[in-house]
Amino acid sequence: MNVLEVRALSKRFGTEQAVDRVDFELTEGSATALIGPNGSGKTTTLSMLAGLLESTGGEIQRKKGLSVGFLPQYPRFFPWLTALEFTEMAAKLSGVDPRKARQQAQRTLEFVGLHQVAGKKVGGFSGGMKQRLGLAQAMVHQPSLLLLDEPISSLDPTGRREVMELLKSLLGQTTILYSTHILNDAEEMTDQLLFLRKGRLVEQGSLDQVRSRYADPQIQIRFENTDAAERFVRESPWPATAKGAAAVLPVKAEEPVMQDVFRYLAANGGRVLGVEQETASLEDIFLKVVAEK
Amino acid sequence: MIDEQALLLVLPILLLQLALMIFALVDLIKNPNPNGPKWMWAAIIVLLNIIGPILYFIIGRRNY
Amino acid sequence: MKQLSTLLLKEWRENVRNYKVFWIPVVFILLGVTEPLSNYYLPQILDAAGGLPDGAVIEFPEPEPEQLLVAVMGQFQTIGMLVLVLAYMGSIAGERRNGTATLLYARPLSFTSYFLSKWMMASLIAMISIWTGFLAGYYYTAVLFSAVPFGDFLLFAITYSLWILLVVTMILFASAAMPSAGLTAALALTVLIIAQLVDGLLGSRWIWSPLKLPNYAAAFLDIGPDGGAFVGAVLLAIICIFGLAAFGIWFSKRNRSKAKV
Numbered sequence: 351m352n353v354l355e356v357r358a359l360s361k362r363f364g365t366e367q368a369v370d371r372v373d374f375e376l377t378e379g380s381a382t383a384l385i386g387p388n389g390s391g392k393t394t395t396l397s398m399l400a401g402l403l404e405s406t407g408g409e410i411q412r413k414k415g416l417s418v419g420f421l422p423q424y425p426r427f428f429p430w431l432t433a434l435e436f437t438e439m440a441a442k443l444s445g446v447d448p449r450k451a452r453q454q455a456q457r458t459l460e461f462v463g464l465h466q467v468a469g470k471k472v473g474g475f476s477g478g479m480k481q482r483l484g485l486a487q488a489m490v491h492q493p494s495l496l497l498l499d500e501p502i503s504s505l506d507p508t509g510r511r512e513v514m515e516l517l518k519s520l521l522g523q524t525t526i527l528y529s530t531h532i533l534n535d536a537e538e539m540t541d542q543l544l545f546l547r548k549g550r551l552v553e554q555g556s557l558d559q560v561r562s563r564y565a566d567p568q569i570q571i572r573f574e575n576t577d578a579a580e581r582f583v584r585e586s587p588w589p590a591t592a593k594g595a596a597a598v599l600p601v602k603a604e605e606p607v608m609q610d611v612f613r614y615l616a617a618n619g620g621r622v623l624g625v626e627q628e629t630a631s632l633e634d635i636f637l638k639v640v641a642e643k
Numbered sequence: 644m645i646d647e648q649a650l651l652l653v654l655p656i657l658l659l660q661l662a663l664m665i666f667a668l669v670d671l672i673k674n675p676n677p678n679g680p681k682w683m684w685a686a687i688i689v690l691l692n693i694i695g696p697i698l699y700f701i702i703g704r705r706n707y
Numbered sequence: 708m709k710q711l712s713t714l715l716l717k718e719w720r721e722n723v724r725n726y727k728v729f730w731i732p733v734v735f736i737l738l739g740v741t742e743p744l745s746n747y748y749l750p751q752i753l754d755a756a757g758g759l760p761d762g763a764v765i766e767f768p769e770p771e772p773e774q775l776l777v778a779v780m781g782q783f784q785t786i787g788m789l790v791l792v793l794a795y796m797g798s799i800a801g802e803r804r805n806g807t808a809t810l811l812y813a814r815p816l817s818f819t820s821y822f823l824s825k826w827m828m829a830s831l832i833a834m835i836s837i838w839t840g841f842l843a844g845y846y847y848t849a850v851l852f853s854a855v856p857f858g859d860f861l862l863f864a865i866t867y868s869l870w871i872l873l874v875v876t877m878i879l880f881a882s883a884a885m886p887s888a889g890l891t892a893a894l895a896l897t898v899l900i901i902a903q904l905v906d907g908l909l910g911s912r913w914i915w916s917p918l919k920l921p922n923y924a925a926a927f928l929d930i931g932p933d934g935g936a937f938v939g940a941v942l943l944a945i946i947c948i949f950g951l952a953a954f955g956i957w958f959s960k961r962n963r964s965k966a967k968v
Contacts, residue, residue, distance in 0.1 A: 393968060397968050400813045401812075401813065402809065402812055402813055402963065402964060402966065402968060403964050404964060418813075420810075420813040422806075422809050422810070422813075422968050423968070424806070425809075425810060426805060426806035426807045426809065426810070426967075427807060427810070428717075428721065428807050430720065430721060430724040430725060431717070431720060435720070439713055439716070439717055440810065440814070442710070442713040443710055443713060443714075443811065443814045443815075443816060444814045444815065445815065448713070473675065474675065484810075487810055499968075648850075649748075652744065652847065652850065652851070653744070656737065656740055656744070659733050659736060659737060660737070662733070663730060663733050666726055666729060666730065667730075670726060693734070693737055696730065697730065697734060697790065700725070700726060700727075700730050700794075701790075701793045701794065704725065
């Protein structure tokens with residue numbers, strides 16, 4: 351079930367095409383990471399989905415009655431309101447029953463770890479506290495879709511961890527679309543990856559799909575010692591190269607030739623310690639995707 | 644020359660002016676990010692009668 | 708309209724916490740009492756300044772109390788209006804510019820409630836200001852000189868109130884339409900000043916012009932304005948207020964995409 355479908359979504363500012371015919375879908379309860387270098391159109395895309403910007407082409411289909419929470423990259427608050435007053439107002443404006451809004455706001459502030467400063471004016475908040483308050487205002491009405499623009503990049507490592515865990519605990523009931531440039535985190539919480547480059551969607555799929563598309567065709571077979579590895583390189587019918595106590599084959603793990611390799615290894619004795627494919631990190635993939643095309 | 648009636652009439656005005664000045668000064672002290680140096684605004688508020696506090700409220704305190 | 712009370716509470720907190728609810732009326736009170744006080748003490752002020760040579764006798768004609776109230780209105784028309792423009796120029800444009808509006812606009816916000824909450828709060832404070840200012844001026848004039856008939860004074864103040872409501876609506880319309888607080892002030896002041904100037908110079912026959920409301924207000928302290936002209940100007944002013952508010956709502960919605968994200 352999709353909560354949101356985006357078809358050929360485009361945004362032009364004057365002569366600049368900020369977002370160019372982007373297509374994707376968000377399945378209910380999933381996490382989607384929007385990845386791309388600065389100026390690739392992440393914020394523009396999120397702003398259009400949040401209803402802040404009018405698109406100049408394409409369409410956004412929302413599930414009926416979809417409620418959305420939005421966290422901008424740099425949330426800015428009225429400094430003269432307290433965290434609780436602001437969150438309560440946000441809840442009411444998003445349609446929460448006014449009688450329940452305060453309680454809902456308190457619970458949300460507790461959830462993001464701000465309950466101790468709920469009565470303090472936001473004017474004195476640090477950047478990290480504002481980011482948490484931003485999250486609180488985005489989720490106080492329990493929206494079914496959360497749009498988060500760089501939700502963790504301005505936090506310190508501890509805060510980042512806490513917020514990631516918090517977001518992960520929402521998955522299932524909440525669909526999350528977030529942009530990030532901290533790729534380790536994207537690796538941790540993602541059912542779908544969207545790579546944007548110059549406003550265009552240049553790669554998309556699950557982490558595994560994207561990985562296998564960009565993984566180097568390289569299988570390492572680790573032997574007991576250098577001799578065994580060199581013998582394999584010499585005698586086996588494949589163009590392997592020796593690398594210490596391992597032989598490196600220029601194939602991918604899922605290629606059918608691997609069946610033959612396993613059979614050969616079983617028949618020709620010698621202990622094999624392991625067969626591994628080096629997994630590409632998102633960072634490597636990111637660099638490739640951005641460099642290509 | 645300053646008779647009782649004059650005093651009664653002028654006194655509330657002086658009190659209002661004083662209140663305006665005190666409000667502006669208290670706000671300035673609590674303001675973490677005034678639009679310009681604090682000592683400058685303090686001087687403007689105290690020295691420029693009425694106009695000083697108004698200038699501070701309009702220009703000095705950044706209303707956001 | 709469900710959002711109106713929520714947004715009104717926000718505006719109220721803002722105006723209390725940035726002291727606008729306090730300092731704007733104080734400015735108007737001070738403007739209101741300065742005129743009668745300085746007129747009353749003018750001889751003594753001159754004397755204290757040692758300005759008069761010995762033997763010189765200057766007769767100060769006792770000012771009419773009506774003239775003093777009209778002079779108070781003159782202060783409101785210059786300094787008072789400037790204060791209102793500067794205090795409320797950022798209402799919408801400033802919120803958009805500093806990015807605080809984003810978290811409101813990203814919600815299913817009713818821009819009618821949004822504009823009206825700001826309009827109502829600014830109007831409330833403007834009304835408190837001119838009424839406390841006028842009443843202070845009325846009282847000081849009555850004590851130091853003589854009392855203006857209170858009925859005349861009420862008609863005078865009510866008529867001027869309608870004019871100030873039009874001014875406040877103009878300011879908020881400009882704030883919704885313009886990209887920044889500075890340009891808001893420029894637009895509002897230019898329109899108000901130029902329109903009044905043109906009306907004063909060329910508009911002697913435009914008897915229904917809302918710009919004549921201050922004149923009609925002053926006339927209530929004298930023989931009263933021409934009935935037909937007055938009613939026409941009042942109706943036209945009300946139409947202008949509704950029109951400007953409608954355009955203000957439209958502009959605040961249209962310009963929501965200009966909010967800093």
